Amino acid sequence: MAANFLTGRRQLLHMMGLSSAGLFLPSLMSRQQALAAAGTKRLFVYYTPHGPVQQNYTMRPNGPGGWNGIQKSDREMAYDFALPDEREKWSTILKPLFPYRKKTLALEGLAMTSGLADQDTNNHNVGTSHALTGAKMKIPGGFKQEGGGGDTSIDQRVADSIADPGRIKSLYYTTGGWSPAFRGQAELKGEADITRAYDKLFPASSTNDATTNWLKKRRQNSLSMLEKEYQEVLPRLSGEDKRKLETHLGLVTDLQRSIAFKTTNVCSYQQQSFAMNPGSGGDAVITSFDIPVARPLVKNFGKLFTAAFACDMTRVGLFVNGGFGPAVSHLDVHTDIHLDIAHNAMPGKPDGFLKMTRYYSTLAEEFAQIVGSFDSVQVDGGKTLLDQTTCLWLCELANGPHHLHDILAVVVGGGDFNGFKLGRYVKFKEDQPSPGGTGTTKLGPAHSKLLTSVMKSFGMSDNTIGMTKADTGGKFDLDGTLDGIKA
Structure with a gap:
């Protein structure tokens, strides 16, 4: 028997x-x-191209922050407050995460300081190369040889540290776009075919x-x-x-x-309705926004990550969600999302402003879909899979039109083991000089400090990731963990 x-x-x-x-x-x-x-710990990294419309991402204790063009009026102010229990008080782009507000930490004001300290090149190359590595770029390398990743990305570093023998070290799925993942200076390619991904996981x-x-x-x-x-x-x-x-x-x-x-089948999407109120200077502030359901492809990739995590087949996952293509017809975007929309998502150009908000709200909805999938699985001790998983949402750029690397929007979800103060919105004071003394824009803390904090939460001893000094020879702070996010 x-x-x-x-x-x-x-x-x-x-x-x-x-x-x-x-x-x-x-x-x-x-x-x-x-x-x-x-007590298994897991890491899920969600990476998206371009950057959000900052005016429709930011939150304040008593409403949105004041803006003057691309400059906030409160750059040198710091805020730390509980995410509201009233959905209507949430910003348009973050609103999809409202159901998971007690397990979400929204951050504003970090700077991709390592990228600003690196060589001057295409900012898309800079963002893709630095977002997960913080490392000096490899030039020639990457798109048009204008810069590629210079060292191992955080997903691979954590996988090396926590992978269990006999299990898959990490999973990397993508809907398209440039890859931010590297092993040394070698660019890694994600699996974009859902059927092939399923076959590999469940052969x-x-x-x-x-x-x-x-x-x-x-x-x-x-x-x-x-x-x-x-x-x-x-x-x-x-x-x-x-x-x-x-x-x-x-x-x-x-x-x-x-x-x-x-996977080439055309998918159907819910009809959306949008209302736009013109603000000062022709700005567009979204007041009503029906977000579409996550695309079936993204849903199924989310299910694969959930199954692999829940069954302890792997403990690290990376999802690059950037494959909308040059046009995003189901969001009523029929022109190039990069040149026509992202470059025009600014005050005074309400069409680009509205459509880029729509684009990033959908990316947020799809992140929330995966977070919710993790939270639906019960594990030991009355916890959910989300409690055992740090979910890290990083963007290529701070925003679309200006290709900035300061005022980054970053979201951390779940992972109650990491000691982060979940359920809060933190805006960092932006009062530090640019690397090498160049430029007049003041910066918030380096985003690589957040990456180091995440690595530390997995028991790693690293005190930094990537670059430690600027090409210009200037001094700036990249060592250590990020202050202001621990409970």
Whole structure:
């Protein structure tokens, strides 16, 4: 009987893609193994291109901050307040995260100081190269040889530190766009095909046959076999392990049933309605905004990350969500999102301002979709998967029209182990000189300090990441962790 049970368990886990990853089921482990696997920490990095419309990202205790062109009137002020419990008090771009306000830390005023201290080149190359590395660029390298990543990105550093033998070190999925991930100076490429990504994660329950109808039939047969094996093994597990296996089975079967087998299919989107009130100087302030549902492709990538994390198949994930293409027709954007929209998302140009807000609100909605997926999975000790996962949303630029690297918008979600003060909005004082004494714009703290803080929360000893001094020879502060975010 014992032999049959072990055979059934091996077959079940193999079909569920867990034979090499090892689902954490303490009732099938020794006590020592179970204790070692408890309290798992995970990192999820969400990266998006361009940057938000800052006027529709920022929040203040009593309303939006004052703006004069691209300059805020309160740059040298610092704010730290609880995220409001009233949805109407949230900024348009952050509003999708309202349901997860107690597990969200929204940041404003960080600067990509390492990028400003690096060589003068295409700011898109600078942002892509520095966002996850903080490292001096490799030139020639990257797009048009105008700069590429110069060192290992944070996702890979954390994966090297916390990866468990026998599990996948990290997952990297993308909807397109430039890659911010590097191993040394080698650019990493994410998987953009949802079916191929699923096949790699769950190879035992799918096939690469070219005929779509036959493929669907084989997947459904595999699903039926999986459910049969599951019913045979389930009675032999403890109550907690039954729940875990049920969760994993639900995630896998949902993926099997929902993944589109031709990823080029045109998706349908909800009709949106937008209301715009002209402000001073022709500015556009959004007052009503119906955000579309997350695109099916993004939803399914989110499900893959959730399944992989919940089943402890991997502990680090990177998702680059920038594949809208030159036009974003479902957002009523029919021209180039870069040149026509991002470059014109400024006061006095309400069309670009409105459409870029729409674009970034959708990116926020899709981030919230994944955060919500993590939060829906119960784990040990009454916590959710989100509580065990630090979710870090980083942007390529501070905004679209001026390609700035100061006043960065960054969001941290979940990860109650990291010691960050969740449920708050923090604006940093922007009063530090630019690297090397160039320029008149005052800066907030370096964003690389946040990266270091995240690494420290995973038990890493690093006291910095990337550059420590400017090319100009000027002095600026990159060492240590970020003040003002710890609870």
